[in-house]
Amino acid sequence: MSRIKILASAVLATTLTAGLSTSALAAAGDPVKIGIMLPFSGIYAQLGEAGRDGLKLALKENASELHGSPVEFIELDTEAKPSRAPELASSMLNQHEADFVVGPVHSGVAMGMIKMLRGKDTIMIVPNAGSAAATGPLCSPNIFRTSFSSWQPSYPMGKVALEKGYKKVYAISWNYGMGRESLDAFKESFTAGGGEIVEEVLLPFPSTNFQSHVSDIADQNPDAVFTFFAGGGAIKFVKDYDAMGLRGKIPLLGSGFLTEGTLQAQGEAAEGVVTGLHYAEELDVPKNREFREAFNTEYGHYPDIYAVQGYDAGQAIASTINQLKGDISDKQAVISTMEKLTIDSPRGEFTFSKAHNPIQNIYLREVKDGVNMVQSVAAEALEDPARGCKL
Amino acid sequence: MSTELFFVQLINGLQYGLLLFLIASGLTLVFGVMGILNLAHGSMYMVGAYLAWYFVAITGSFTAAAILSAVVALGLGILIERVLIQRLYNRNHLDQVLLTIGMIFVFNSLQSILWGNDPYGVAVPEALSGSVPFTDNSSYPVYRIFAALICIAIAAALYFVVSKTRLGMLIRAGESNREMVEALGVNIKSLYTIVFAIGVMLAAISGIIAAPMRSIVPGMGESVLITCFVVVVIGGMGSIKGAFVGALLVGIVSTFAAVLMPTMSNMIIYIFMILVLLVKPQGLFAK
Known part of the structure; x- marks a missing residue:
């Protein structure tokens, strides 16, 4: 059903924009496509849901930073199964043409995703998987991490x-x-x-x-x-x-x-x-108290670390779009903007290392x-x- | 390994084995009497643990929760047998496997819908929360001794019911010749319902007893199911005595394997199973 919906909206979007000839208009009207590859079933389902909720909250809070671009979410359930990861990542890349892919929770799935996404134009943001390789031997300009390394x-x-x-x-x-x-x-x-x-x-x-x-x-x-x-x-x-x-x-x-x-x-x-x-729920930082209350208001329960990491992935996306004034067509510019961000995270501010892993307390x-x-x-x-x- | 540590691990292994027996007993009972291979047996163990957690949260008492959970499980067993399993008696094992695998998915989804995917734990009941001095710097929790005793008591009760009571006589008769038992005017249908429901309840009771010692998480049923099959295969499919011996052996072997060669420990029980089957292809106490 959701696939049909996405298809329908894609068709609608192309017919609408087909008539417009100026690229500036197209850039402002194009939706920002954010692929979410997290586990929504299986043993890590709870972690996947938390990450997604955090991500969506950040984009909702920072909607004004998106310069009018609507956000389109594409959610694929990884089931925390590494064997499915390359196929799902490939569909994010080719079928859905996502600008950003946020995922996964499980390090094995991360390896499968990286195999497909490494060096591509789509920006991959890892909101949990701590595998050393993701920001080590397999690091890539388009791979960022908002969580931690093991x-x-x-x-x-x-x-x-x-x-x-x-x-x-x-x-x-x-x-x-x-x-x-x-x-x-x-x-x-x-x-x-x-x-x-x-x-x-x-x-x-x-x-x-x-x-x-x-x-x-x-x-x-x-x-x-x-x-x-x-x-x-x-x-x-x-x-x-x-x-x-x-x-x-x-x-x-x-x-x-x-x-x-x-x-x-x-x-x-x-x-x-x-x-x-890198986090504690009771951490005495103003941003943390603010975030916890906002999350509770939105979802009716308090967030955990997985929600924080998803939230920061959302903040990174919003800030990047803001700094580029809504035009994310130049992927080189997107990467170099994101590299320089300082994220005001509930865990305290952090920046990205050269390998795109958070430098954090x-x-x-x-x-x-x-x-x-x-x-x-x-x-x-x-x-x-x-x-x-x-x- | 010192002699002291050897005995400590032996006790750990026996305790684990007794719990394994309790889980496996229902599986082997149902297979022995009814010829039904219930792959959803592990799900019943999971249901028992979740029910125990749920009822403890409501009633605040572990005893009340345990009784309620066991009764619900018994009812669930009757329901499943009447609605689903009954249709399988004249079909082959493949159909049984398909249905009971399907039940695993259904129960996993129900668990996710009803109770969510958070990991849960049940506190050890107050009266059993103490521990007895054990070695220099470790002690043995009273609850785990209690759990082992309950397992022994249930094993003894099963033995008594099967070998000394009228129900047990019917069960044994049904095992060896179903048609003859029916011909003698016994209502084999309700006998099957009772046996299946008892099987489900045994699995659920093991889940209830395990709840304060283990973590209650999605997928807990499947991991225990595989070990159960190893136990039942080693002991001989359908034999309760075999399940008892098999469970203790698997408990002890896996405990020592875990300490002596941790990285290979998962493999050892399967190697052990292969060795047993090489010597006794039908298991230790095959019928």
Whole structure:
């Protein structure tokens, strides 16, 4: 149905503009086509919905910046399935001729999309997937990211662990891109400062049989544990850790996703967990309070980090169009404008690195009474090393 | 691995195995008696967990939630058998697979519509929230001991019902010769309804018991279904005794595999299954 609608409006648009000969008029009247490639079904559906809602809110709030161009959204459900990604990205490019493609959530899907979109005129904005490659070896002038690189939340945690006096750390995660890269980033700063990783465990994704590993941790008795898990796995790990009596005995550190969107389900088991992330819901920044209220008014619930990242993708698009006075036909100009943006994000202002990844603060948070309370800034304006990127 | 850690992991494995048995028992019971391969069995486990979460939120009591959820699951089992499964008795396994796979999609969508896609958790009931000292710096949660005991109690109850009661006699008779049982004037239709509903309820009860220990997320049914099939195949399709032994073996093997070779741990239970099938092609306790 929606496809028919899009087709119909495309036909209508071409017949209408066919009569107009001046390009200036066409530029002002052409809709800005924003493709949304996010998961709306499957295990990441909630993340996809949040990202889309944030994106749409930003474009609604900044409608005046678009210089009269209407916005046309094309939504395709990635189902978080990497195998479908190239086909969907290709249809965004060729069939829908999107100016911007916002997506995806899942790093595997990101790889499939990048394969199709890299070096093309369409601007790809990643509102979540943290895979190092997207702004590393596979970086491209037309690929931007408004979220994070897997390296960013974990790297400062090595330093944090050392400052807290931990010498021996047990590291555990899933054996896939984000998991491996998170542990590697932690290890990088932790071992450089003299820390020792006593054990590194990589479990098959998305296995959640953690109890035997928690027993193993109790037996090895390290100074602390560092981990990356997200979603259902994060809930299960934190609960198992608490159930086996380790909470309060061996400190639990992690990449911030361990306690993001999961606190209610984790309950008391999450109290005292220390994590690093580029956002915290209670972050005391005026823009954050403003955004949270606006989002709640629009959708009836408070936003999470995925909504923030989608919102910033929307802000980036709106500001770029504004600075170009509504004419986005020159893609080179679009890219160089976007590169220079300073995004007034709910997480605090950020700019893009050469590789197009946010240069942003990483906050040190600790769970207190079911809330991620910001303790300090673990790393200020942290830039991903973008290893392998030639931009 | 120290002796102490060995025993700790053995207990972890047994506890996991007991839960696996509870989930797999319904699957193997239904297959053994009715010859129906219910691929949506994992969905029933998911439904149990979500119902438990939902009713805990409403009633505030885990006990009340558990009873309500089990009753709803029993009703759901009767409904599914009467409306859908009944039409499959004279059809082949492919039709059963198609219908029950379809049910997986239906239940996943219902879950998404009714309860959304957020991950949920259920708090351990107050009375069972303590823990007993275990090793130097770990303790064992009372709830997990309780869960293991419930699994043993249900296993014993199943054994008693099947081998000592009239219902069990009919079940066993129905397994070996359906026509003869019918000829003797037993209403095999309602017997099947009862067995299927019990199967669904067993899966849901495992979901309820697992709820405070696991995360309640979309897709939780499918992941458990595969492990269940491994358990049932190792034990011998249709054998409850086999499911019990198979579940404990799978629990222990996967627990030790997870610690000793974490990256390969998912594969180990399948390799174990292949080894068992090489020696006993019909499973350990095949009929």
